[in-house]
Amino acid sequence: MEKDERKAERSRFPKLPEFPRRQDEPLPPGERADIRNEKSFLRLTGILCLLCAVCGLLLGLANLLTEDRIAENQGSRNMGVLEEVLPYGGNYQEIRYSGGDPTIEAVYEAPEAGWVFQVSPAGSFSGRLTLMVGVDVDGVVNGVAVTDSGETEDLGLRASEPEFRNQFTGKTAAVQLEADGGDIAAISGATITSQAVCAAVNSALAAAAELG
């Protein structure tokens, strides 16, 4: 009874593949069946190469057919966020940021209109908060959007609520939370995240001053 049960238990799991047997097809007499046997070695290599070539071709073909669409999707996703924080209409150009602020990950320039900074502020709760901050040529914050809130953190998500984000629109000088003497109302219960967003906006403003 118990033995049967254990057997049934074992049969619920798949049989693991056995180590490949030495040789499966009959060999002409006198030939040794191992990897040093040149004929069989070449044959194995040949078949594998052929298989890999066909698979590679398949992948290449799939890539060829989908490449443009994927690039298009990627572009439109980024465009959406960029347009949200700094409406422009034209093409944003990613430019190299040479300043000293390590929290700025990327800068997109909209010629004549301003810049969008991708900032990942230090000291956020999850360590992964990433924001897009749009600053126009006059150094005025135009919009803030959260692109990655760090998925283990509920409060970071609330930073993307408009009531909080819109407080930053129109700011020109360094921002601070009310608790620190500024005029930004923190998200209740998420002071650390709110501080991080302020830091990100300040970084973007400083970088915009450098660029403009």
Place this chain on the structure above:
Amino acid sequence: MKEYADLKLTVASSPHVGSPVGTRALMMDVLVALTPALCMAVFFFGPRALALTAVSVVGCEIFEALYRILLKKPVSGGDLSAAVTGVLLAFVCPVTIPYWTILIGDFFAIVVVKQLFGGLGKNFLNPALAGRAFLALCYLPEMTVWVRPGTKFWLGLTASAADAVSAATPMADLHNGLLPWLGTSGVRLHDMFYGNVGGCMGEVSALALLFGGGYLILRGVIHPRIPTTYLGTVALLAFLFPRVGSAEDWMLAQLLSGGLMLGAFFMATDYVTSPCTPWGEVLFGVGCGLLTVFLRSFGGSAEGVSYAILLMNACVPLLEKYTQPKRYGASRGWQRKARKEGEHHGKG
């Protein structure tokens, strides 16, 4: 031959001497010991504290009974262990928490943590603390509203944010490297001792909790090993490495703030989830103390008692395994051999 039928003989293996102290009596003692803290909670936060505790107790008992009825297991409601879980869970929540939230915590504590693992005596985490951890994970905004003590809450279904005057807690000050009486909360040391501070309902009053803990120790319900080693480790580390101020000030502030007293006397000493060997208890207490100090100093959130105890709960089987007392008449080598053999048979 006939008289044999009338004799009610029970065939059982040892031990043959029964103890008059059952689970129910022990749990009753714990409930009595928790009463002073409940009184202080009602005194500082109003009748809502009492109502929340009552809802939590009833919720726990109902979930336990429902689970056992639905799964056709013997109903064990009479042992009051669910009631203790209910009180403890309410004690580690802020007074503004909505009633439905605490019921969800009750459900998680009783059904997921306790009953799914086999019921009383089989859970490997403290149900109340696991319930709190779950609430902190899912309802962080509700769980982090701290009100100024003396703001009386009546029975309102949801204590609206307007009523809740957010106040900085001593815990938050300590986390920011400030002594509470110099920090934003402005709480003095004797306030922290009586419980006149913002915080979770049952955690605020160190005095009431010390009373309760002393009662439990005097009654022999808990052994002082875990509380003393736990509090001692925290005190020693705080004394040796104060972040600001004098060593004694920092140590007292650390000892009297947050959930440390409640955790040390009522949570860490839970029979089911603490080691049953003396040295295991000592190691358990020291481990809780170390983790609490580490989490408070380097963690993301201000308080670390609940996670420290939960983590040590998970270590209990290991602690018990390596602190087994020497069996009478057995040599050390023999014992090691026996343990190894046990491992091979999968008993380890």
Place this chain on the structure above:
Amino acid sequence: MNVGKQIEEGLLTKNPVAVQLLGLCTALAVTTSLLNGLGMGLCVLVVLTLSNGLLSALGPYLPERIHMVSAVVVTASLGGVADLIVQAFFPDLAGNLGLFLPLMAVTCVLLSGAGVYAYENGVASAVLEGLCRGLGYTLVLVLVGVIRELLGKGSFGEGLLNSGRGFQVFPAQFAAGGLVHPVGGFLVLACVIAAVQGFLARPKKAARRKETVRR
């Protein structure tokens, strides 16, 4: 070829996730909603079925020594193609699945046991096996996804049903948001596995009881 047995094993008694505990990485990570669970499940289902069929057909022409390598190459390539197709035509789903979309190839190799079944059986049987195991995987992913979405966000089928808006079953403020996080994945998957194992153990218990009574 025992069709009924194959279906039962794939879906329940040898369910790849709930019983054999294979592909847990994806089952934990992507099941934040019905859409994600279903999307990932269907991708694996299609790739698994195709690769099983292909390997079974190719089997006789491949020396046994390179069976395992070929299985990995074929499955991984098909997985790669599926990855590209999802990225091109379902960009939202691809964004949600993120890193786990390319990891699908690994899941498929695991679920097919590196083609062992396919090589040993005919094409039809291998295709059915792939289909059943893929369905079993999808079933668990959908179940976990629905539970996590419902309890964690209070919604059902967001991004998929009701022209993408889904149904808000109860207000999001009551939802246990933590279940959408990775911790919730562990909790819900553990409960689902426990439920399935409990269900599978039931007939055994009944049989044992009957036996004791007979004795």
